[in-house]
Amino acid sequence: MAPDLRPRARLSSLGHAWRGLRTLLRSEANARIHLAATLAVLIAGAALGLNAGEWALLVFAIALVWVAEALNTAIEHLANALHPERHPLIGQAKDIAAAGVLLAAISAVAIAALVLWQRYA
Ligand SMILES: Nc1ncnc2c1ncn2[C@@H]1O[C@H](COP(=O)(O)OP(=O)(O)OP(=O)(O)O)[C@@H](O)[C@H]1O
Numbered sequence: 001m002a003p004d005l006r007p008r009a010r011l012s013s014l015g016h017a018w019r020g021l022r023t024l025l026r027s028e029a030n031a032r033i034h035l036a037a038t039l040a041v042l043i044a045g046a047a048l049g050l051n052a053g054e055w056a057l058l059v060f061a062i063a064l065v066w067v068a069e070a071l072n073t074a075i076e077h078l079a080n081a082l083h084p085e086r087h088p089l090i091g092q093a094k095d096i097a098a099a100g101v102l103l104a105a106i107s108a109v110a111i112a113a114l115v116l117w118q119r120y121a
Contacts, residue, residue, distance in 0.1 A: 028069065
């Protein structure tokens with residue numbers, strides 16, 4: 001089937017993404033922690049007067065965590081809907097998805113610490 005390129009279809013697709021973001025923030029405690037960390041880093045960056053390259057690094061680090069959390073939550077919801085009973089492979093899939101969030105968060109903390117500290121010091 002040909003992709004629907006009409007502006008109304010593209011706008012409705014954006015609406016789905018926005019609804020997903022709201023669901024993520026409403027239902028996931030981790031997403032609220034990411035939101036608090038994101039705001040703290042943005043405020044610190046603004047206070048320290050970062051340059052464009054430094055902002056690009058921070059935006060990349062922040063996006064990495066949000067993307068990992070969104071995919072982790074999507075995998076959890078899919079697994080719960082498709083296979084509500086316990087299964088070792090579902091457990092492993094969820095653990096691996098959670099590991100993705102952890103790796104993204106560790107990288108983001110390292111990037112934020114390096115960028116903010118070298119500007120502050
Ligand atoms: N259906 C299942 N079968 C086997 N193990 C499961 C199953 N569901 C959850 N688990 C185990 O419990 C852990 C937590 O799963 P849950 O779906 O409660 O995610 P969560 O508490 O929202 O985790 P996260 O903090 O990573 O988002 C999983 O990482 C997995 O080890």
